[in-house]
Amino acid sequence: MEIIRDMHVSASTLMNHLVASLHLEIKQHNIDETNLKSGLVYTKMMTNKFGQGGEVKVTIVTLTDEEYTAKFETTQGTNQLSYLIEPIDDHHCRLVYREEFETHQKMSSLNYKLMSTLFNRRNKKRVNALLLNIDNYLVQKQEEANV
Numbered sequence: 001m002e003i004i005r006d007m008h009v010s011a012s013t014l015m016n017h018l019v020a021s022l023h024l025e026i027k028q029h030n031i032d033e034t035n036l037k038s039g040l041v042y043t044k045m046m047t048n049k050f051g052q053g054g055e056v057k058v059t060i061v062t063l064t065d066e067e068y069t070a071k072f073e074t075t076q077g078t079n080q081l082s083y084l085i086e087p088i089d090d091h092h093c094r095l096v097y098r099e100e101f102e103t104h105q106k107m108s109s110l111n112y113k114l115m116s117t118l119f120n121r122r123n124k125k126r127v128n129a130l131l132l133n134i135d136n137y138l139v140q141k142q143e144e145a146n147v
Helices: 011-028 106-146
Strands: 002-007 041-047 053-063 067-073 077-089 092-103
Touching (some): 002 106, 011 053, 011 067, 011 092, 011 106
Antiparallel strands (some): 002 092, 053 067
C-alpha cells in the first residue's frame, strides 16, 4: 500500500515529530537515545488485530533527514513501514507512506494478497486518518507556538 499526502508543515517539522516518537518508543525499552540510528534492532511485545500478543523484532532500516523505514518481524512474516518526506517549500512537504507485508510461507503470502485486496480501502482510510491527525496536531502545535 502506498499513500501520498501533502502535509501542511515543513519536512523538518514532520521528521522531528517522527524521531520524537521513536525516542519515546526506544526509551520504553530501556535503549539509550544515542543508539537511535539506522541498523538499531530491538524486540517488543505487540498485539495483533485479533488480540493475540507476540514478540516482534523491530529493525530501524533507514533513518535520515528525508526517510524513516522500519521492519517488524514476527512468526507470521515481515511488515515494513516507510515514510519518505519531500520538501515542497518552507511550510509544506509531501509524505510518501508505504506499507508492505511479506510472509515466510507461499500459501500465507497468497492468502495475505487476497485479504489485503479486500481490506485495502479500510487500511488506506485508517492510514489517511492517522496522517491527517498528525498533520493537524503539528499545525496546531505550530500555531500555539506563534501566539
